[in-house]
Amino acid sequence: MPIQYYIALAACLFCIGIIGVLTRRNAIIIFMCIELMLNATNLLLVAFSKMYHGPAFAADATSTAGIDGQLFVFFIMVVAAAEVSVGLAIIVMMYRNVHSVDINFLNRLKN
Amino acid sequence: MGITTILFWFLSALALLSAIMVLASKNPIHSILWLIAVFFAISGHYILLNAQFLAIVNLIVYAGAIMVLFLFVIMLMNLNSHTEPQKNIWMKLAGVISGGILFTILISVIRSSADMVNRTAQLKEGNIGLINTLGKVLFSDYVIPFEISSVLFLSAMVGAVVIGKKN
Structure with a gap:
C-alpha cells in the first residue's frame, strides 16, 4: 500500500481532532480529540516503521530495521495513559468547584 | 484489487466516519462510543500492517x-446533551475553516514531496511487530x-490521588 495513503489518512484524522478542539466547549470532548490526534500520530509512526522495514526484510528476513517506530508508539501509549489519569482528575476537580465542564469558565488567568 | 486493499479502504472509511461522528454527536456518551470505534479501526490497521502487539495493546489500553475511565467520569458527572454548552455558529465555522486549511496544506505537502513517491508500507508480512522481536529490543x-x-x-x-482528594 503506498505510504502516501497512510499519511493522508493520518493527516485527516489529525485535522478532525484539531477541528474538535477548536469547535467544542466540553472539556472532556476536547480531551478525547487530543487522544484522537495522538492515535493519528501512532498510526503514521507504525506505517513509517513498516515502510523502512520493507526493503530490509527483502534483503534479510531476520532484519529488525524500523523497529524503533513501533517502540515509540508503545511509549506514546504509556505517556497518554498517564496523561489521561491526571487530566481526568483535574477535570473532576474543576467540575467539583464550578459545577460545569465548560472551558469558558476557566478564564481566571485572563484578568 | 486484493483483500488487503479492500480492508484498507474499509478500515480507513470506518475510522474517518467514526472520527467525524465523535464531533457531530451531541451526547458525550455517544462521542465516547464512536471514539472506541475509531480505536478498533486503527487496531485493524495495525493488524493489517502486521504490528500485532501494538494492535492488542491499543485495544487493551x-x-x-x-x-x-472517560465513560465513568461522564456518567459520574451526569452530563447529557441538554447541559452541553454550545459555541456560537461563527466560532464553529472559523474552527472548521482553520482545520480545513491545515488539512489542505498537509495534503499538498504530501503530494509534492519527492521522498515519498513510490514508497510503500509493507503489509501482512515482516516480523518486527511480533512480541518476540519487540520484547528483545525493548x-x-x-x-x-x-x-x-x-x-x-x-x-x-500519586498526582491523580492528590488532585482528586477532597480538602
Whole structure:
C-alpha cells in the first residue's frame, strides 16, 4: 500500500481532532480529540516503521530495521495513559468547584 | 484489487466516519462510543500492517482502560446533551475553516514531496511487530526509558490521588 495513503489518512484524522478542539466547549470532548490526534500520530509512526522495514526484510528476513517506530508508539501509549489519569482528575476537580465542564469558565488567568 | 486493499479502504472509511461522528454527536456518551470505534479501526490497521502487539495493546489500553475511565467520569458527572454548552455558529465555522486549511496544506505537502513517491508500507508480512522481536529490543536497547516510564506512572498515580482528594 503506498505510504502516501497512510499519511493522508493520518493527516485527516489529525485535522478532525484539531477541528474538535477548536469547535467544542466540553472539556472532556476536547480531551478525547487530543487522544484522537495522538492515535493519528501512532498510526503514521507504525506505517513509517513498516515502510523502512520493507526493503530490509527483502534483503534479510531476520532484519529488525524500523523497529524503533513501533517502540515509540508503545511509549506514546504509556505517556497518554498517564496523561489521561491526571487530566481526568483535574477535570473532576474543576467540575467539583464550578459545577460545569465548560472551558469558558476557566478564564481566571485572563484578568 | 486484493483483500488487503479492500480492508484498507474499509478500515480507513470506518475510522474517518467514526472520527467525524465523535464531533457531530451531541451526547458525550455517544462521542465516547464512536471514539472506541475509531480505536478498533486503527487496531485493524495495525493488524493489517502486521504490528500485532501494538494492535492488542491499543485495544487493551485505549479502548479498554482509557475509554472506560472517560465513560465513568461522564456518567459520574451526569452530563447529557441538554447541559452541553454550545459555541456560537461563527466560532464553529472559523474552527472548521482553520482545520480545513491545515488539512489542505498537509495534503499538498504530501503530494509534492519527492521522498515519498513510490514508497510503500509493507503489509501482512515482516516480523518486527511480533512480541518476540519487540520484547528483545525493548529490554535491551530501550530498558532505561522503560524503567523511567514506570516512575512516570507512579508519579501520575500519586498526582491523580492528590488532585482528586477532597480538602
